[in-house]
Amino acid sequence: MARILMCPPEHYGIEYEINPWMNTQRQADHALAAEQWSRLRDLLESLGATIEQLTPVAGLPDLVFTANAGMIHGDRVILSRFRHPQRQGEEAVDAAWFSENGFQVERLPEEHFFEGAGDALFCGSTLFGGYHIRSDAAAQQEVGRLVGCRVLPLELVDPYYYHLDTCFCPLTPTAAVWFPHAFDEYGRRVIRAEIPELIEVQEDEARSFACNAVVVGSDVVTNTGCPDLHRQLKAAGFTPHETPLSEFVKAGGSAKCLTLRLDGEEAATW
């Protein structure tokens, strides 16, 4: 059964600007955010997932985006090292939760930046690692060395798609959703060569965080506003679901960012 870590948006808000989506003048509606978060949790539970909760901490508004806590591999977690000081306070909170919940916590050397499942997604046994905007290419290689897997670092070239999970979502070991324009030519060639079944997202839906999807079995959960992707997913045999997450899009996050799969993503075969 799928186990997912989420953090209630009690202290969520736009308190700083560390990506192009964030604007402290355009605050999130706190009550609406709480409602959207609850609806996402309920939807995932209805799909059979067990939701674990991380206790929110005042002053850490982005703790709600648990995808960035670390990268799970079996009972190990490679803890994130956030690039921006605004989020570095999350590391100790995440580490404590993982330790208390039976994970072996591993840290990268200090010179690396690595933002967990936000930038590190398995498709099959290969780890696809986003780099340049938040995580480092060298950090991705180090993660691969630690867990003994093949890593293909992909450069992210559009600041709106600053994490890999905003433009790429593995569905199965051989299929993924992606937005090609977020990658450079080298990255596009790698993805096309490695993943046989690719579902391409159009720009307007990519902006609605279509790629930031949560996959539970053959169910795929996204933000609202992604009809073309949903049509393609249905045609490919998946069951798409939508739930409004507008208040989190204001901070540059959506369904996937709000979750961390603790038992390994559907597409991972390790």
Place this chain on the structure above:
Amino acid sequence: MMNDSQAASPTSPNEPTAEVEVRGHIIDSLILPKVLDLITSAGGHFEIKDISIGEQRTDPSHARLTVTAPSDERLQEILNAIFDHGAVPVDQYDCRWEAADMDGAFPEGFYSTTNQRTQVRIDGKWVEVADQEMDCGICVDPAHRTARCVPMVAVKKGQAYVVGHRGVRVFPPQRIDAAHGFEFMNSAVSTEKPKSVAVREVARELFQARQSGSRTIVVAGPAVVHTGSAGQLCELIRRGYVQYLFAGNALAVHDIEQAMFGTSLGVNLDRGTSVEAGHEHHLRAINRVRRAGSISRAVEKGIVSSGIMFECVRQGVDFVLAGSIRDDGPLPDVITDVLKAQQAMRDCIRQAGFCLMLATTLHSIAVGNLLPAWIPVVCVDINPSTVIKLNDRGSFQTTGIVTDVAPFLHTLLEELDRQESQA
């Protein structure tokens, strides 16, 4: 068609370079081609020093590159750009060292030197390695931030020696460029090249060395005497073109025999005929010098009054005569402990700027082993294999002139006359 300078090797030895490494699944991820493309599109060049490709799908690969750019600023820009993609400078670390745990041997894993200019990083600063010599260890003094090459036999317990390759950088061998005069040499051994051009270049080198006060080493074999060329070498010494002479017992013995008896190994050098009881001449010559105590004492006493050794004593040329197991005598000046002989040569080499090797294989190789790569070497030998052996042993700076030493010295003196008269 592929453009060589684009694809690989650096264009000029004076361009700034840096060594970087890229690890991981750099082939499948296209990270390596991307890094290489970035280097060339930014106006740099790369040379892949080594590459290992992972055998299994999960095995990482590794590549080490030398990046060259037209300026320091451009190099830094390129390094910053490729760093982003995981290409890490090899030399971002200090060198590591270990204390020698015994006299006469390095710690395990010691860094073995080349004859090329080398620096080591200590406390974040690059330090020039002194006394550069191949096949040595690098002894560091971290407190004073100094480093120098030390041969194995000279290791003292407790000295700190660099281990591993980290924090060590070696500057690419500088091909002797046009500014240095040897542009006529595209291949190291020139059997087919016009000798007069080559000799003219050597003359220019010697002349410039004398003008600038730089010191020249001549390494000479006994063939210089046998072939009747001692007089020409004497003239070079008299005219101030030689500051150090390295040879064996034989050269000095035959030279002194000639000075005393007019023969070399009993053969009259003027007539080319054997002299009665001439085979004893060289032993009698050695005996007289031994009785005098040294070559310089023999010169003082008038026992030796001409020849190469005589000129050396008179002109104050430092000579190092290194012994071998088949020496007759030997002459009292011959250093029979090879390690002491090596050290005596090292002491001279530190001051030298040019080296001319004449008709000797073993001494040429021995000196070649001690010379740093930036001292140009011209090796004159009738046998091309001498030069080839020097190159094979890493003395890449050697230019070979395959010819009998007698016509070489004759032409060299003529060329020097011309240079001097034009000056």
